[in-house]
Amino acid sequence: MRAGFIGLGNMGRPMALNLLKAGMDLTVYNRTPSKVEELVARGAKPASSPADLTRRVDIVLSCLADVPSSLHAFLGAGGVVEAASPGQVLVDHATVDMETSRKVHEAARRKGALFLDAPISGGPVGAADATLSIMAGGEEEAFDKAQPIFQAMGKTVLLMGGSGAGTATKLVNQLLVGIHTVAASEALVLGRKVGVDLEKLVYVLERSWGQSRMLERNAPHILGRNFGPSSVPLRNLLKDLAIILRLAKSEGIPLPTGSGAHRVLAALVEEGKGAWDIASACLFIEKVPPEKPASDS
Amino acid sequence: MRAGFIGLGNMGRPMALNLLKAGMDLTVYNRTPSKVEELVARGAKPASSPADLTRRVDIVLSCLADVPSSLHAFLGAGGVVEAASPGQVLVDHATVDMETSRKVHEAARRKGALFLDAPISGGPVGAADATLSIMAGGEEEAFDKAQPIFQAMGKTVLLMGGSGAGTATKLVNQLLVGIHTVAASEALVLGRKVGVDLEKLVYVLERSWGQSRMLERNAPHILGRNFGPSSVPLRNLLKDLAIILRLAKSEGIPLPTGSGAHRVLAALVEEGKGAWDIASACLFIEKVPPEKPASDS
Numbered sequence: 001m002r003a004g005f006i007g008l009g010n011m012g013r014p015m016a017l018n019l020l021k022a023g024m025d026l027t028v029y030n031r032t033p034s035k036v037e038e039l040v041a042r043g044a045k046p047a048s049s050p051a052d053l054t055r056r057v058d059i060v061l062s063c064l065a066d067v068p069s070s071l072h073a074f075l076g077a078g079g080v081v082e083a084a085s086p087g088q089v090l091v092d093h094a095t096v097d098m099e100t101s102r103k104v105h106e107a108a109r110r111k112g113a114l115f116l117d118a119p120i121s122g123g124p125v126g127a128a129d130a131t132l133s134i135m136a137g138g139e140e141e142a143f144d145k146a147q148p149i150f151q152a153m154g155k156t157v158l159l160m161g162g163s164g165a166g167t168a169t170k171l172v173n174q175l176l177v178g179i180h181t182v183a184a185s186e187a188l189v190l191g192r193k194v195g196v197d198l199e200k201l202v203y204v205l206e207r208s209w210g211q212s213r214m215l216e217r218n219a220p221h222i223l224g225r226n227f228g229p230s231s232v233p234l235r236n237l238l239k240d241l242a243i244i245l246r247l248a249k250s251e252g253i254p255l256p257t258g259s260g261a262h263r264v265l266a267a268l269v270e271e272g273k274g275a276w277d278i279a280s281a282c283l284f285i286e287k288v289p290p291e292k293p294a295s296d297s
Numbered sequence: 298m299r300a301g302f303i304g305l306g307n308m309g310r311p312m313a314l315n316l317l318k319a320g321m322d323l324t325v326y327n328r329t330p331s332k333v334e335e336l337v338a339r340g341a342k343p344a345s346s347p348a349d350l351t352r353r354v355d356i357v358l359s360c361l362a363d364v365p366s367s368l369h370a371f372l373g374a375g376g377v378v379e380a381a382s383p384g385q386v387l388v389d390h391a392t393v394d395m396e397t398s399r400k401v402h403e404a405a406r407r408k409g410a411l412f413l414d415a416p417i418s419g420g421p422v423g424a425a426d427a428t429l430s431i432m433a434g435g436e437e438e439a440f441d442k443a444q445p446i447f448q449a450m451g452k453t454v455l456l457m458g459g460s461g462a463g464t465a466t467k468l469v470n471q472l473l474v475g476i477h478t479v480a481a482s483e484a485l486v487l488g489r490k491v492g493v494d495l496e497k498l499v500y501v502l503e504r505s506w507g508q509s510r511m512l513e514r515n516a517p518h519i520l521g522r523n524f525g526p527s528s529v530p531l532r533n534l535l536k537d538l539a540i541i542l543r544l545a546k547s548e549g550i551p552l553p554t555g556s557g558a559h560r561v562l563a564a565l566v567e568e569g570k571g572a573w574d575i576a577s578a579c580l581f582i583e584k585v586p587p588e589k590p591a592s593d594s
Contacts, residue, residue: 098491121505133505156504160497168491169501172484176507179483183476183554187469190541193548194395194465200457204466207453208418208430210473212509244487251490254585256557257480264553288551 002027003149004057006050006073006080008035010231011093011120012063014127015153020044022152029053050074051083059149060084063093063120066239070094074104086112089142091149093134095119095174097243098164105138105163114142117163119170120154124231131155135173137165171247174240175258177278180214181237182261185282187215188222198223221279230277237278238265299324300446301354303347303370303377305332307528308390308417309360311424312450317341319449326350347371348380356446357381360390360417363536367391371401383409386439388446390431392416392471394540395461402435402460411439414460416467417451421528428452432470434462468544471537472555474575477511478534479558482579484512485519495520518576527574534575535562 001024005016008030019026020042028039029047036046047053050073054060060080064070070092074080080090081104090108092101092115101117108115116138126132132154136143143159150157160169187210191201202219205211221227241262248255264284273280298321302313305327316323317339325336326344333343344350347370351357357377361367367389371377377387378401387405389398389412398414405412413435423429429451433440440456447454457466484507488498499516502508518524538559545552561581570577 121501121507123506133501135501156501158497158501160493160501162492164491165493168488168493169498172488172493172498173502173505173507175487176480176484176502176509176512179476179480179554180507180509183473183480186476186545186550186552186555187473190472190545190548190550190552191465191469193550194461194544195459196457196462196465196469200455201466201469204418204430204432204453204455204457205470205473208470209420209510209514210418210470210477212473212477212511213506214509215473217506247491248483248487251487253483253487253490254582255483255487256561256582257476257554258483258557260553260555260557285551285553 001025001059001148002057004028004047004053004060006030006053006060006062007064008039009063009065010124011127014124015063015093015132016044017042018130018153019149024149024152027053027056049078050080051078054080054083054088059089059091059146061091061093061149065094065236067096067100070096071100075107081107081111081113084108084111084113088113089116089145090114091116091118091146093118093120095170095240096167098167098247101137101164101167114139114145115163116142116146117166118146118150119166121170121173127153134158135160135166135169137161137163137167171240171244174237175244175255177214178237178241178261178265179257180212181218181278182264182281184212184215184218185222185279185285188219189282189285218279221277222282227276227280227283229275232278233275234265234278234280235269235274238262238269238274241265298322298356298445299354301326301344301350301357303327303350303357303359304361305336306360306362307421308424311421312360312390313341314339315427315450316446321446321449324350324353346375347377348375351377351380351385356386356388356443358388358390358446362391362533364393364397367393368397372404378404378408378410381405381408381410385410386413386442387411388413388415388443390415390417392467392537393464395464395544398434398461398464411436411442412460413439413443414463415443415447416463418467418470424450431455432457432463432466434458434464435460468537468541471534472541472552474511475534475538475558475562476554477509478515478575479561479578481509481512481515482519482576482582485516486579486582515576518574519579524573524577524580526572529575530572531562531575531577532566532571535559535566535571538562
């Protein structure tokens with residue numbers, strides 16, 4: 001099976017490398033050509049556009065950073081869908097809103113192609129280790145065809161339901177990632193303020209009911225004051241939370257903790273910290289005074 | 298070493314049973330005498346008051362449900378501190394506010410006794426299995442004396458710092474428990490609303506960055522609609538979150554997600570669901586419309 005990969009960024013690059021390691025026949029495309037060269041040096045073939053790539057492979061995978069980039073790669077001029085052929089499998093690994101997933105699915109269907117929304121979780125480390133979670137939505141036939149590819153990049157690979165179910169699953173995961181990230185900041189800033197040793201505190205929390213994977217991930221950054229530019233930046237998480245808040249609003253579901261997390265990330269991105277690591281959420285908790293004075297406590 | 302245990306409720310009863318299993322010489326006291334009888338039938342000795350118990354043992358442990366009960370048992374007439382002797386170790390396993398811990402510590406110090414604030418995490422299951430986390434604050438000498446007792450009831454046993462550090466650690470843990478509980482409800486209610494299979498969703502979330510121990514604990518309750526009276530009731534968690542919110546306010550620390558969680562629990566307890574399982578938080582997310590209409594989304 002000939003595979004094509006569009007978008008060789010923080011996530012796409014290690015995912016594409018894993019496909020080469022697994023011996024796949026791989027064609028790649030990236031807007032910035034320098035990123036293509038590394039993959040070509042390791043055996044991949046270069047394509048001149050998403051459409052060119054699509055004409056030369058059996059399955060197209062795309063992993064781009066935001067909704068406009070995904071929409072453009074799939075539905076734009078010179079994009080994937082205009083070049084797609086009947087029976088071909090098209091996969092979007094980006095985290096987008098549910099409408100975008102449904103729109104691309106519908107366009108692919110009109111060309112007889114099979115579309116999977118298949119967002120990933122695990123970050124650059126999971127991408128490098130081929131331990132990603134891949135949560136797909138779409139037809140079973142498409143999922144079965146994509147399995148050898150998914151297995152070369154991920155560990156927990158599941159068909160969540162029909163079109164949009166992969167995107168919905170990823171959005172729910174990101175809601176928890178955002179809340180747990182801000183929660184970890186609230187917890188550790190409060191703990192330090194009342195004089196608890198932070199290393200012991202984290203040790204106990206990780207072994208108690210307060211544990212979360214994001215606490216485990218963020219605690220070393222918070223303890224080490226390691227907040228600078230990162231491959232897991234605040235702006236990406238904010239983008240996901242904004243999509244989730246719109247979705248919840250349209251479904252009539254309140255998000256009392258999710259909206260609190262969104263407020264923190266939005267304030268930090270507003271301050272110009274969009275490229276900073278998500279653990280920088282703790283800077284908001286450290287600096288912002290409470291809404292009411294402490295006098296009546 | 299002769300140990301005494303005050304408060305044979307959901308947590309205290311299995312903890313006291315583990316001390317008997319470990320072969321300790323145990324004296325017990327409980328306001329409701331029927332709970333004493335079971336322990337006496339298994340080898341414990343009954344005491345007529347906290348003061349009576351204190352006069353007959355080397356180390357006093359107390360595990361009561363709320364701040365007034367703890368204060369009364371330690372500082373009230375016929376309480377622990379009035380009967381305490383120099384060098385005796387007094388331990389409070391309840392989750393109280395930091396002022397209460399400091400107040401009891403100071404009163405014990407005046408009698409020459411050694412006080413440990415030593416809250417626990419792990420719930421009734423952890424208490425029964427002797428796998429509790431025990432987070433203590435106080436003098437090292439007291440902690441060393443209490444070690445054989447703590448080891449018979451818990452698995453992760455740590456001296457977190459001086460007086461109050463155990464209480465502070467538990468409060469931070471409870472902040473995360475409260476946030477993660479409400480977050481799990483937001484996540485699963487939203488997931489179901491957008492058509493994702495809940496069992497698959499939980500499976501993926503537990504293996505992704507959205508994982509938390511409270512998600513794992515609450516998901517079976519939410520999927521099984523198992524919300525009734527429970528040994529892990531909403532009102533206890535609300536009590537802890539209220540203590541934390543006051544503490545954070547007095548320290549000038551905002552809790553954007555913690556205050557959202559508090560609001561949910563307070564509304565449910567207000568509705569008369571205080572005895573219900575904490576997973577009932579999802580009933581709030583299911584029933585309450587968002588603050589603004591969805592028209593401009």
